[in-house]
Amino acid sequence: MPGFRVHITGSSIVGLGYGAAAWYVGDMHPMTCTLGAGLCAVAGMMPDLDSGPGIPLRESVAFAAAVVPMMMLHRLQQTGMPLEAIILCGAAMYLAIRFGLSWLLKNYSYHRGMFHSLPASAIAGQVTFLAFAAEEPLRRYFVSSAVVLGFLTHLVLDEIWSVKLGMFGPKFKKSFGTALKFHGPVLWPNLVTYVLALALGALAAGDAAWTEKLATVKRQMEQAARPYQQYPFQQWQYRR
Ligand SMILES: [Zn+2]
Numbered sequence: 001m002p003g004f005r006v007h008i009t010g011s012s013i014v015g016l017g018y019g020a021a022a023w024y025v026g027d028m029h030p031m032t033c034t035l036g037a038g039l040c041a042v043a044g045m046m047p048d049l050d051s052g053p054g055i056p057l058r059e060s061v062a063f064a065a066a067v068v069p070m071m072m073l074h075r076l077q078q079t080g081m082p083l084e085a086i087i088l089c090g091a092a093m094y095l096a097i098r099f100g101l102s103w104l105l106k107n108y109s110y111h112r113g114m115f116h117s118l119p120a121s122a123i124a125g126q127v128t129f130l131a132f133a134a135e136e137p138l139r140r141y142f143v144s145s146a147v148v149l150g151f152l153t154h155l156v157l158d159e160i161w162s163v164k165l166g167m168f169g170p171k172f173k174k175s176f177g178t179a180l181k182f183h184g185p186v187l188w189p190n191l192v193t194y195v196l197a198l199a200l201g202a203l204a205a206g207d208a209a210w211t212e213k214l215a216t217v218k219r220q221m222e223q224a225a226r227p228y229q230q231y232p233f234q235q236w237q238y239r240r
Contacts (some may be wrong), residue, residue: 002161004045004056010157011044011150012037018149022142032139037145039128042067043150046124047158054108061105068131069147077135078154100235112178114189116158119182119197126200129185130207135215137208156178 002010018039022028028036046061069090076086109115125148134140158179164171183190 002157004048007044007048007154007157008041008157011153012041015040015146016046018146026137027143028142032142035145039143040146040150040153043124043147044154046147046151047116047120049105050109050113051111057102058106058239061102063097064101065094068097069093071128072130075131078133090106099217112175113186114193115183115186116155116179117181117193118155119193121148121155123193123200124148124196125149126197126204129204130200133207133211135211135218137212139216140208140211 005201009074015037017042019033022036023033042063045056049057049060051057072090072093075087076089081089094105114120114190125144129140129144134142134143156179159176160181162173162176189199
């Protein structure tokens with residue numbers, strides 16, 4: 001099993017390549033590219049959240065607890081909440097991730113379970129898509145794909161490390177095939193994972209359609225307002 005250092009190195013290299021390509025070829029804003037590269041690097045540690053209590057779990061969960069509310073900020077602003085409510089929501093999210101999620105992970109996940117699977121990488125991408133509510137669809141897809149890419153990098157590295165080159169060709173360790181998989185041997189984690197993936201998929205699709213509609217309305221309003229902007233701006237004359 002590759003260690004923490006192998007994973008973070010691998011996903012950082014892939015993330016850098018991904019961000020650089022989007023900047024160079026796709027003409028993406030450098031800030032979005034940097035966020036994508038960073039998220040890809042961090043997502044490369046995500047599947048090993050199932051490796052039991054320890055420093056990696058504690059640090060990763062603490063990091064997620066800080067970053068997720070920040071990513072949700074725009075989404076919360078879109079709901080029209082007052083600042084106080086946004087702060088309270090951020091604090092509630094921090095507590096839910098820091099304590100709720102780590103409790104769930106410590107008690108209900110086992111190593112190389114459904115956390116190491118292809119549907120889990122889809123879930124990670126969908127959650128990012130829902131949290132990162134940028135107006136332009138391309139930016140949203142880019143950022144959520146970065147998380148999926150980092151996650152997949154981890155799974156691929158796990159699989160590569162389970163093959164050993166011996167004297168008589170490659171030897172497969174017992175862990176081979178337990179990372180890049182569609183389902184595990186136990187029924188209920190499979191069920192939970194697939195139900196979650198489907199539900200989040202439906203939510204994300206609905207949200208994408210809604211955001212697109214909102215963007216169209218905004219564009220139409222801008223177009224409608226354009227002819228009037230050409231006239232010199234007149235100040236309102238108030239009668240006393
Ligand atoms: Zn792993």
